[in-house]
Structure formats: structure tokens, C-alpha cells
Amino acid sequence: ALTAGIVGLPNVGKSTLFNAITNAQVEAANYPFATIDPNVGVVEVPDHRLNDLVEIFKPKKTVPTTFEFTDIAGLVKGASKGEGLGNKFLANIRETDAIVEVVRCFRDKDITHVDGSVDPVRDVETINLELIFADLDTVEKRIGKIEKKAQTGDGDAKEELDVLLKLKETLEASKPARSLEFSKEEKVWLKNYNLLTIKPIIYVANMGEEDIENPQDNPFFNTLVEYAKNEGADVVPICAKIEEELAALEDEDKAIFMEDLGIEESGLDKLIRETYALLNLKTFFTVGVDECRAWTFTDGMTAPEMAGIIHTDFQRGFIRAETYSYDDLMVHKSEAALREAGKIRQEGKTYKGADGDIMFFKFNV
Ligand code: GDP
8 A cells, every 4th residue: 555654843743733633543443554553544535436336225234445655754854864763764764655644734832843943944945955976876876886887878777877967966956756756767777876866745834723714814824825835836724622622522523623613624534545646546445235345546557457456356456447526416317317327447458447436346356
């Protein structure tokens, strides 16, 4: 499964956010894989469509799809210089698929800031610079390895060197690798480098309780949004403290609390949805009287690959998929009506799934 790593300077609210995630964690009975690492939190992906399907099919069991966050503690200035903890921190980020960067936007004189004041852009730059330095190190090492080969025209070393030099220039200008565009061929090399600053990023503005109804009234939030815009990144405003409380409540109490706060969706749910989208993840459904279930797939996957998410046998023996869309079901209300309207399709091996597809896989065992 893909995972998003939660990073940030000390005292910005990472542990509080991660507690919220742990409080919201799925039941291990439904997800036996979810009982692993204490630094990993597995949460449901909020999706009203699954509720609508349950209304129609009234299944015995409902299983939402999940998403995983990893708590990555321990960033200190100088991490990229390879001192103990710093190294481990970078290695942990390397294993994630996206970065969720928590940035302090709340004022609280009782909680010290490591750099003396609340300043979201300075904080983001502190972290991002460490990641940039680490990538620069990776790139320079690789340049050292292939420079000679590139001069003698050995293989495609010259082409690779061009990519590396492009990266070096960008990183030296304090810009992340994700700010560059790469061709398909270049991406193959990039995979081998496993750079940190190429991972997609999303910022979490951790705000005070008083700001949560109108985040744009908090100037720290606005500067962060402005900064992130230059990178093409999103900012999710949350109050980690409130999220921690919300996540511990039962649905009914949660709804009452949210109404009091004047919010329609919890910050955590918003963060889950946005991170999911950031990673190009989509959802398909399987439905029936026994079970309605949501499944995560990556945009661009074919029907057999989607079948393989449920079971490798489904992929191996794939014959075809019978499919219709959630939207069509909402119009026609039943499978019988869909069939009559010709909205149920038979799709083969090359079919690429769409978000909201309802799938039945036919396969040989
Ligand atoms: P970490 O070091 O980044 O993991 O930060 P913590 O989650 O331990 O939070 C540091 C301190 O800030 C704790 O005392 C939290 O209670 C407090 N804190 C976290 N989020 C908020 C918030 O939204 N508002 C306020 N006032 N305090 C917060």
C-alpha cells in the first residue's frame, strides 16, 4: 500500500495529528494487515458513495478502503549532514510515497517554537532545504560515478549526465526536483535515485481552535498558502488538537461537535482525501448482498490490474469485467434498470478503470 509520511519541525503538532490518525484507525478485524508498525496509522478513506451503495444493496458487511500515514519523527537542522537521527529521518522519508508537512500556524506562548517565533515559510524552508541538500548529495555522488563514462561516450551515460546536471542546477537554486518536468526516459533514471524532493507534497497548516471556522483570517495560513502556490502544492488547514478529540468520538457525537465548530468535514478527512488525490489514487467498488466494498487503485490501471488488487488469482485468470458507473446507478437506482438502459458494459483486458466504477470480475480458476 502507498503511504504518506508526516514530517515537520519539533513542537508543530505532528504527534497530536498522528494521535488523531491513530484514534481514527480502522478495526483490525476487517483489515488484518493493519496491525503492524506503531508508526503507521491506517484510516478509512471517507466516501459518501459507499453509503449510497449500502442504501441500495443493504449488504451484510460494508468495507471502506483505507489509506496509510507514517509518523516520521526527528527532523533536526543538519539532518542532511548525516548525523545519527538525521540519517534515519531521511531514510524513513525515502520509503514513503508522499510527504505531509505539518507547519505551525497556531499562536500559543506556552509552547516554544524551536526557532523562537511562529513563521511558517521559514519553517517550511528549513525542512525543504534539508531534503534538497540530501538530494544534492545523491545527485553529486551519481555524477562522480558516471562523469568519465559520459566523456568517453559509453552507453547512455551522456544522456543520464544531462539529467543529473539539470537536477543539480535546480537543487543548487534551492528548488525541489518536483519543480522540473521529465521525459519518460528520464523518469527511469529518477526512479533509481529515489529523490526526496520529487515526492509529491502537501502542507498541513496547524491552526488554533479559534481559526478553524475561517482559516483565511489567520495571516500565517495565508502566507503559507501563497508560498505553496508557487510550488503548485495544496495547504490543508486543521487544528490538530481538535482532530485528536474528534477522532476519538463516536459518529453521532462527532457530528454534534462538528456542527458546534461550524465545519462540515473534519480536517483529517479532508487531509485523507487530498493526499489520496495527490497520489493519483481512485476508488472502485464491488457490490452485492453479502458485501459492499471500496477498493483503491492507481489512475491508469487496467481491469486485470484492478482485479489483482482483490486477489492475484483474479488477475491471473482474468476473462472480462462487467462494469457500470456509480453515477449511472444513482440515475437508474437498480441493476435491473441499468441493464434495461444498456448501461452495463462488458470490458476486456485493456479497459482502464475510472473513479467510481462498480466492477464484477469474471475469471478462470
Ligand atoms: P510535535 O513535536 O510536532 O509532535 O508536536 P506535538 O504534537 O507534541 O505538539 C506540541 C505542543 O503543541 C503540544 O503541547 C500540543 O498540545 C500543542 N499543540 C498541538 N496542536 C495544537 C493546536 O492546534 N493548538 C494549540 N494551542 N496547541 C497545539
